[in-house]
Amino acid sequence: MKHDILIVGGGVSGTALLYTLSKYTNVKNIGLIEKYSDFGLVNSASTMNSQTLHFGDIETNYTIEKARKVKRSADMVMKYLINEKFKDCKCNYFIKVPKMVLAVGKDQVDTLRERYKSFSQLFPNLRMIDREEIGSIEPRVLEGRDPNQEILALVTEDGYTVDFGRLSHCFVDHAKEANPDISFYLNTKVNKIIKNSDGFKVITSNGEFEANAIVIAAGSHSLKIAKSLGYGMNYSILSMSGSFYTGPKVLNGKVYTMQNAKLPFAAIHGDPEVHNENITRFGPTAKPIFLLERYNYSTFWEYWKTFGLGLKPIVSILNILFDRVIFYYIIKNGIYDIPSIGKRSFLKEIKKIVPNIKIDEISFAKGVGGTRPQMINNATRKLEMGEAKIVGDKIIFNITPSPGASTCLGNAFEDTKILMGFLDNRFKFNSEQFEKDLVL
Numbered sequence: 001m002k003h004d005i006l007i008v009g010g011g012v013s014g015t016a017l018l019y020t021l022s023k024y025t026n027v028k029n030i031g032l033i034e035k036y037s038d039f040g041l042v043n044s045a046s047t048m049n050s051q052t053l054h055f056g057d058i059e060t061n062y063t064i065e066k067a068r069k070v071k072r073s074a075d076m077v078m079k080y081l082i083n084e085k086f087k088d089c090k091c092n093y094f095i096k097v098p099k100m101v102l103a104v105g106k107d108q109v110d111t112l113r114e115r116y117k118s119f120s121q122l123f124p125n126l127r128m129i130d131r132e133e134i135g136s137i138e139p140r141v142l143e144g145r146d147p148n149q150e151i152l153a154l155v156t157e158d159g160y161t162v163d164f165g166r167l168s169h170c171f172v173d174h175a176k177e178a179n180p181d182i183s184f185y186l187n188t189k190v191n192k193i194i195k196n197s198d199g200f201k202v203i204t205s206n207g208e209f210e211a212n213a214i215v216i217a218a219g220s221h222s223l224k225i226a227k228s229l230g231y232g233m234n235y236s237i238l239s240m241s242g243s244f245y246t247g248p249k250v251l252n253g254k255v256y257t258m259q260n261a262k263l264p265f266a267a268i269h270g271d272p273e274v275h276n277e278n279i280t281r282f283g284p285t286a287k288p289i290f291l292l293e294r295y296n297y298s299t300f301w302e303y304w305k306t307f308g309l310g311l312k313p314i315v316s317i318l319n320i321l322f323d324r325v326i327f328y329y330i331i332k333n334g335i336y337d338i339p340s341i342g343k344r345s346f347l348k349e350i351k352k353i354v355p356n357i358k359i360d361e362i363s364f365a366k367g368v369g370g371t372r373p374q375m376i377n378n379a380t381r382k383l384e385m386g387e388a389k390i391v392g393d394k395i396i397f398n399i400t401p402s403p404g405a406s407t408c409l410g411n412a413f414e415d416t417k418i419l420m421g422f423l424d425n426r427f428k429f430n431s432e433q434f435e436k437d438l439v440l
């Protein structure tokens, strides 16, 4: 079977692209290959990530340029969620809660105050609030806190907690409505892709397929497949697993802490669980693992294959670890996953948000939290911030650490434009309609 476009990966990235192609282009002959029996079961599953639609307003490690880019994409998801909520109750899989970033101590307060000057222009709904108002929105943030401790917060009502796994399903349902001809290949693992003069041959666990153009939206595996075709050879992956602790309802919305700008991970935060607001989740931690997919030990060798066994990635990783901020961060986070002492030391982090929380109120959330493929650039020997897109000859590879779920539609928009070129502009992308529907 030959498809005009084949998508590999049925997480929120692959399904957002499927939706965009189906609703906003006239390409009909599309296939989607997913190795598991359903969509959104890996990093996009609600148990695997922090469920936050990141806009860049309360993520203090984002520059204003990064925030502007993430906001455009997150606005698309927000508009999709709101539009579909009123059309179709099945798509009601998100909650809207207040969200804030909390600065504790003089240094953090000064930094946040300074940041507000530029960020309030990009995010007009963001307000700077003092101790009293923080306490009225989140009483437990003040209870038990030293009254002399300086605190300040930026708050907005636009906090979205999203089940990105269910969002993947919703994208699939709406894609099928727009294009009933899509072919789905579940339980089908891509083992090898061969480029030939006529396009691509895709060898899977369920037979062979052909395609004129391909998008690999397979999370960490995208880099593995890219390297097998000679692309992205200068990159390695630092696979940063994230774990969570849970407790009773102690917060009404999302409360983020300040993040060091050097770190490409979301700061530790507490927020209500999307399907049960009586549970508060704290996390994520960040610990390197040698797997491309968390809890899937068969991906151990795949990890090393993707990392690369030469000198360059080893020099890069040493260079990254020699940075004191990153080194201590990784050591500290490694401890959080160790039974008993991990809980005690993570409690100190949680107490920065909820000072009077007790140790027996929290427990380690077993089996919760996926892994983020952080890109290591072996040319610069540095960790890169956010997602990576490698564009090859009629093939695109998307590697998606956080906030990859928030940027799924933004990515899909970019990929769709590139795909039209790959297919010699034989098809039309109605980007004006996409922007009318999904861009603010």
Ligand SMILES: Cc1cc2nc3c(=O)[nH]c(=O)nc-3n(C[C@H](O)[C@H](O)[C@H](O)COP(=O)(O)OP(=O)(O)OC[C@H]3O[C@@H](n4cnc5c(N)ncnc54)[C@H](O)[C@@H]3O)c2cc1C
Binding pocket: 008, 009, 010, 011, 012, 013, 014, 033, 034, 035, 036, 039, 040, 041, 042, 043, 044, 045, 048, 049, 050, 051, 052, 053, 054, 164, 188, 189, 190, 191, 217, 218, 219, 220, 221, 241, 242, 243, 284, 369, 370, 371, 372, 400, 401, 402, 403, 404, 405, 406, 407
């Ligand atoms: C701890 C943690 C917290 C996070 N928090 C947030 C957050 O709050 N907000 C946010 O926006 N993002 C967050 N992220 C990131 C977010 O979860 C991911 O960026 C997003 O889910 C990526 O979606 P995806 O579709 O690209 O990848 P995935 O959801 O991992 O999907 C990839 C799919 O490809 C399939 N696949 C892989 N290899 C093959 C193959 N060979 N053949 C066929 N199929 C294959 C897999 O089975 C999978 O279904 C977080 C991630 C982690 C780990």
